[in-house]
Amino acid sequence: MSGPDTPEQAHADFSRSLSYGEYLRLDELLGAHQPLTGAHDEHLFIAVHHVSEVWLGLIVRELRAAMALLEAGSVDGPLKMLSRVVQAQVQLTAAWDVLSTMTPTDYLTFRGAFGQASGFQSAQYRTLEFLLGNRHPALLRPHAQRPDVHEPLQALMQAPTLYDLTLRLLAARGLPVPPAVLQRDVSQPYAVDDAVLEAWLQVYRDPSAYWELYELAEKLMDVEDHFRRWRFAHLTTVERVIGFKPGSGGTSGAGYLRRALETVLFPELWAVRTRL
Ligand code: HEM
C-alpha cells in the first residue's frame, strides 16, 4: 500500500543504496565545470562543450555497436542504433542556438584564457569522423603526446568505416560490388566507384526487392545530412563570434571549417539521386 502523495514519503536514507547523485557521479561530472576567468559567458561556453562531448560519447558508442552488428550481417539493430545517433546529432546541432547568444564582445572576455585549446583536439569528435570515414593522418597530430588517445585513433584508421561495412553487406546480399572496393586500403579516403553507384541504383530502382538495404542507405543519408548541419551551424557560429580570425587550434579558422563542408562521406548515395 502506498502512502499519501507527499515528499515526506520519499526515500531519505541512502546508507544502504545509491542516491541519484551517487549513481550519476554528479560531483565528478559537475566538478569538471571550472572556468579560468570570472567572465559570465565562460560558464555558457564550458557547459555547451561538456554537453556536446556527452552527446558525442553516446553517438560513438551507438555507432560502434551498429558497425559491429552490420559486420555480423544484421540490419535491424543497426537501423535502430543509427536512428538514435541521428536524434543525438539533432541535440548536438541545437546546442549552437544556445551558444549563439554569446556576442563577439562576450567571447573576447575569456578567449585569451584557454591558449591553443580548440575543438580540433576533440578525441571523441575525431573518433566519430574516423568511424564515418573522414580520415587523414594529420588529424592525429594533436594527440601525439597522448598514447592513450593516439593509439586507438591510429587503430581506427586501419579498420573499415561505416560505409565499408555497408558495401560489404551489399556484396553479401548479392549486389555487384567490385572486389577492389571490398579489399581497398581502408586507411585511405574512399574513392568514388562507378560500379558501386550501379549497385545502389539497383537498390533504389526496386526498393521493395532490397528493402533493408534501402532503409540502411537512407539512414546513412540521415547521418551525413545531420553531420553537415552540425558543421554548417559551427561555421556560422564561428563567423558570427570570431569572424575570420585564425583559430586557436592553429588553422585559418572559418576558411578551414568552410573547406570541411565539402567533405562527402557516402558519395554514391548522393550521386544515385541524379541518376534516378
Ligand atoms: C564560440 C564558439 C566556437 C568557436 C569560435 C569555435 C571555433 C573553431 C575554429 C576556428 C576551429 C578550427 C580549428 C582551430 O581552432 O584552428 C574549430 C574547430 C572545431 N570545433 Fe569549434 N568553435 C566553437 C565552439 C565549438 C563547440 C561548442 C564545439 C563542440 C564540441 C566545437 C567543436 C569543434 C570541433 C570538433 C572542431 C574540429 C572540426 C574539424 O576538424 O573539422 N567548437 N572551432
Ligand SMILES: N[C@@H](CC(=O)c1ccccc1NC=O)C(=O)O
Ligand atoms: N577554436 C576556438 C576556440 C574554441 O572554440 C575552443 C576552445 C577551447 C575548448 C573548446 C573550443 N571549442 C571549439 O573549437 C577559437 O579559435 O576561438
